[in-house]
Amino acid sequence: MATEVAIAPEADALAEQIRVAVPEGGYRHDLRAVSIVWRRELIRFRTDRLRAVTALIQPILFLFVLGTGLSSLAGGSMPPGVSFKTFIYPGVLAMSVLFTAIFSAASIVWDREFGFLREILVAPVSRASIVIGKCLGGATIATFQGIVFLILAGFADVPYNPVLIVTLIGELLLLSFTLTAFGVMMAARIKQFQAFMALTQMLVMPLFFLSGALYPLTGLPAWLSVLTRIDPLTYVVGPMRHAVFSHLSIAAPFDQRLAPGITWGGWLVPLWLSIGIVAIMGLGMMAVAIAEFRKTE
Amino acid sequence: MALHTSAGARTVAGLAGSGSGRQPVIAVAGLTKRYGEVEAVRGIDFEVARGETFGFLGPNGAGKTTTIKILCTLANATSGTASVAGHDAARERDAVRRNIGLVFQDTTLDTYLTAEQNLRFHAELYGVPKAAVAPRMRQVMDMVGLWDRKDHLVSTFSGGMQRRLEIARGLLHAPHVLFLDEPTVGLDPQTRSSIWQYINELKGREDITIFLTTHYMDEAENCDRIAIIDHGKIVAIDTPEALKAGIGMDRVQIHTADDPAAIAALAEKFGIEAVTREGAVTFSVAAGEQFVPRLFAEFSVPIRSVSVSRPSLDDVFMSYTGTTIRDAEASGTDAMRQMAARFRGRR
Numbered sequence: 292m293a294t295e296v297a298i299a300p301e302a303d304a305l306a307e308q309i310r311v312a313v314p315e316g317g318y319r320h321d322l323r324a325v326s327i328v329w330r331r332e333l334i335r336f337r338t339d340r341l342r343a344v345t346a347l348i349q350p351i352l353f354l355f356v357l358g359t360g361l362s363s364l365a366g367g368s369m370p371p372g373v374s375f376k377t378f379i380y381p382g383v384l385a386m387s388v389l390f391t392a393i394f395s396a397a398s399i400v401w402d403r404e405f406g407f408l409r410e411i412l413v414a415p416v417s418r419a420s421i422v423i424g425k426c427l428g429g430a431t432i433a434t435f436q437g438i439v440f441l442i443l444a445g446f447a448d449v450p451y452n453p454v455l456i457v458t459l460i461g462e463l464l465l466l467s468f469t470l471t472a473f474g475v476m477m478a479a480r481i482k483q484f485q486a487f488m489a490l491t492q493m494l495v496m497p498l499f500f501l502s503g504a505l506y507p508l509t510g511l512p513a514w515l516s517v518l519t520r521i522d523p524l525t526y527v528v529g530p531m532r533h534a535v536f537s538h539l540s541i542a543a544p545f546d547q548r549l550a551p552g553i554t555w556g557g558w559l560v561p562l563w564l565s566i567g568i569v570a571i572m573g574l575g576m577m578a579v580a581i582a583e584f585r586k587t588e
Numbered sequence: 589m590a591l592h593t594s595a596g597a598r599t600v601a602g603l604a605g606s607g608s609g610r611q612p613v614i615a616v617a618g619l620t621k622r623y624g625e626v627e628a629v630r631g632i633d634f635e636v637a638r639g640e641t642f643g644f645l646g647p648n649g650a651g652k653t654t655t656i657k658i659l660c661t662l663a664n665a666t667s668g669t670a671s672v673a674g675h676d677a678a679r680e681r682d683a684v685r686r687n688i689g690l691v692f693q694d695t696t697l698d699t700y701l702t703a704e705q706n707l708r709f710h711a712e713l714y715g716v717p718k719a720a721v722a723p724r725m726r727q728v729m730d731m732v733g734l735w736d737r738k739d740h741l742v743s744t745f746s747g748g749m750q751r752r753l754e755i756a757r758g759l760l761h762a763p764h765v766l767f768l769d770e771p772t773v774g775l776d777p778q779t780r781s782s783i784w785q786y787i788n789e790l791k792g793r794e795d796i797t798i799f800l801t802t803h804y805m806d807e808a809e810n811c812d813r814i815a816i817i818d819h820g821k822i823v824a825i826d827t828p829e830a831l832k833a834g835i836g837m838d839r840v841q842i843h844t845a846d847d848p849a850a851i852a853a854l855a856e857k858f859g860i861e862a863v864t865r866e867g868a869v870t871f872s873v874a875a876g877e878q879f880v881p882r883l884f885a886e887f888s889v890p891i892r893s894v895s896v897s898r899p900s901l902d903d904v905f906m907s908y909t910g911t912t913i914r915d916a917e918a919s920g921t922d923a924m925r926q927m928a929a930r931f932r933g934r935r
Contacts, residue, residue: 311724311762313686314715327712331698338700410696413660414713415685588623588663 316415324416325424331407332395332428336435342391346436350387354380354447357505370545373448377539378549380447381531382504384459385466385524387440388433389499392467393491395429396474400487418584422475426577429471430464437463450538458534465566466527469573476576479583502528509551520555523572526565529553533562611674613638613765613797614659618668620820621654628654630820631668636797636813641787643811644801645905651820652801653693656769659799660690673764686714689758689766693773695750699743703734703753706742707760714761728756731793732786748779752786759794768800772807784810805901814901816908823908828901835899835907838876841868842883843892850889857886868895 314320336343358376365375402408411421441459444451474491481487501515502524511519519525529552536550553560612635621629629651636642644652657663659672661681670677673687697706704725711721729735732752742750751771758766771787772780787798788810800811808814808828815825824831844850850869854860862871873879876896884891 311716311720311760313761314717315686316682320715323712323715327709331709334698334701406696407698409692410690410710411713413662413685413688413690414710415682415715416713587661588657 313415316417320415321417321420324411324414324420325427328411328421328424329428329431332425332432335398336432343436343439346391347387347439349390350383350440351443353386354383354443358383358447368548370541370549373539373541373545376447377449377535378507378532379505380444380449381459381535382499382502382528384437384440384463385502385504385528385531386499388437388463388467389470389495389524391436392429392433392470393474393495395432395471396425396478397484397487397491399425399475399478400481400484403482419581422479422577422581422584425475426468426471426573426580429474430468433467433471434460434464437467449535452538455534455538459531462527462531462534462566465569465573466524469523469527469569469576472573472576472580476580476583479580498522498524501525503532504528507549507551508553509548520553523569525553526560526568529560530562530565612636613640613674614642614670614672614799616655616659616668616670619655619658619670620666620668621651621658621663622666628820629658629665632815632817632820632822634815634822634825636799638797639791639795640812641791641798641800641810643808643814644799644817645803645805645808645814645901646801646817647803650817652803652817653769655817656767656799656801660688660767661685686761687764689761689763691751691754691758691766691768691771693770695754697742697750697754697757700741702739702741703729703745704738706753707757710757710760716761724760724762728759729753731759731790732756746779748775748783751775751779751783755783755786755790759790759796762794763796765797765799768798770801770803772802772804780804780807805905808901816905818909824904831904832899832901835903836874837872837899838874838879839870839872839897839899840876840879841866841870841895841897843868843894845890845892850887850891853887853889 354376358374358379362375365378369375369378398406399408408421438460441456441463444456449455477491478487481490501518501522503519504524508516508519508525508529529550532550533552536546541549553565614634614636616635617633619629619632620627632651632655634642644655646652654663658665658670659677661677661684664678672684675683675687677684698709701709707725707729708721711725716724725738726735729738732755734749734753734756737745737749742753745753755766755768755771758768768787772783775783784807790796791798802808811828813825813827814831815822816831817823824834826834842850847864847869851862851864854862854869854871860871860873862869864870876898880894880896883894
């Protein structure tokens with residue numbers, strides 16, 4: 292059946308013949324759909340400045356209030372010239388994207404019932420392109436959020452080294468992508484807004500506390516040691532802390548104790564594997580989300 | 589009904605009638621849909637011809653929205669088949685999607701974007717060729733009288749304007765079928781009739797088939813044909829006129845000098861059973877206007893006044909379902925919907 296439609300020629304002047312043909316799909320069309328969903332996410336973020344500001348409050352509290360407050364306790368174990376704030380900065384930086392990334396997926400739950408998502412679900416575009424666009428969109432806005440927090444690095448005595456900043460932004464982008472994919476995967480299953488918020492709230496804090504964001508991964512009791520290795524956030528906080536510490540001049544013993552890297556039963560997990568784990572988790576969860584979206588009621 | 593674009597609708601009806609073996613635009617056979625224990629649609633069959641305005645009339649929860657969801661590829665039927673614009677709604681989803689426009693009950697517009705931005709996104713989603721986008725956008729926005737508001741944020745639009753913009757957006761990619769799910773729900777009567785004016789006008793300009801659902805009787809009058817759906821089944825399907833004529837009886841009320849005598853005379857002379865209602869002798873006859881002259885000629889009791897009334901769609905609905913159309917209790921989703929509306933209003 293032809294998909295080309297001509298508007299009735301006998302209609303009045305404004306209905307002069309405009310031929311509108313809706314083409315059959317294809318990867319270019321799907322790429323366009325990815326871009327639409329992504330751009331819309333950015334526009335939404337731009338119009339919601341309040342959200343951007345409130346998302347910064349929590350990491351700022353952690354860094355400046357908790358960080359400063361605990362310095363006197365933790366100061367003894369810090370090398371000269373390095374404060375506790377510097378130590379927790381990478382972890383809090385990760386936290387600055389945590390909420391924004393996961394909650395960017397919350398709009399799916401809202402949209403499914405009332406908004407844009409319903410319009411796009413009846414459009415001739417693949418479900419995969421919708422999910423991919425959403426994951427990239429959430430990753431982008433969360434990374435923006437992280438970059439704003441990155442500007443405050445100087446207050447935690449983290450140097451503004453270009454290589455360090457680019458490394459951190461790269462890691463933030465990866466983290467944001469994986470977290471958004473996690474949120475989208477959850478949102479694909481959960482149809483109630485309140486349930487989604489409750490469940491993600493419940494998961495976010497354990498993710499953060501078990502990631503080693505606030506303490507080194509050495510000398511932990513066995514149970515906590517195991518839990519930290521299960522937490523995916525650990526595999527981003529580790530490399531981020533490594534990046535920061537490699538741009539500080541610290542004596543080796545301190546570096547060993549504070550940023551020891553992640554170990555599995557004594558085996559040091561290489562950086563590439565750590566990053567790879569996070570990337571694969573992100574892609575895996577996105578695949579699950581796509582499969583969920585392909586289901587029809 | 590006054591709003592009916594008589595000329596347009598007639599040609600369309602003629603076209604549908606002459607249908608010389610032409611494929612129907614929508615064909616549904618043996619369609620059922622079960623959600624767990626609940627059977628939302630319980631075996632329905634119907635066809636919609638090209639150019640028709642076809643209405644699904646029924647109370648909330650009768651299965652109207654479920655049927656639309658299946659036709660629009662958003663839900664799978666439990667059994668039975670549905671084809672839209674020549675494509676199977678379950679197996680050729682993308683082909684169906686390219687050929688339909690859809691206006692949902694709740695707005696799916698992005699309220700923080702301008703009217704034009706909303707339409708541009710839509711054009712991109714459907715891959716409308718770049719050269720066609722601008723003229724077509726102007727055309728559909730003119731059609732709903734919103735061209736001069738194209739640069740305004742949708743959040744500044746009234747409910748009626750948003751609905752009109754959604755109709756324009758649904759038409760942007762020149763679909764063969766436009767689905768309208770309760771197009772006027774939640775709008776005031778004046779806005780409702782203006783929406784219908786736009787819908788009827790667009791029928792004259794576009795080669796389009798319209799499938800709509802409603803639980804407003806007066807709106808069903810705008811359709812070329814309607815299906816009355818109740819508890820997941822189609823109980824009647826025909827033109828509004830034929831459905832009303834199908835009841836067969838007009839209601840006649842007469843005021844007389846002596847009601848008991850009149851009732852007795854009606855029974856004796858015409859074999860009609862009459863009762864006193866609202867202070868008048870009331871009875872039902874086929875072709876009421878033709879009965880009145882006979883009444884005057886043959887009746888012995890003096891008659892002061894006569895009124896004849898046609899059955900309404902309410903009577904039709906009542907006669908097929910045994911109830912009047914009723915609104916379901918506000919469900920959880922309804923409550924959330926109201927919340928969403930308030931939320932949008934604030935922004």
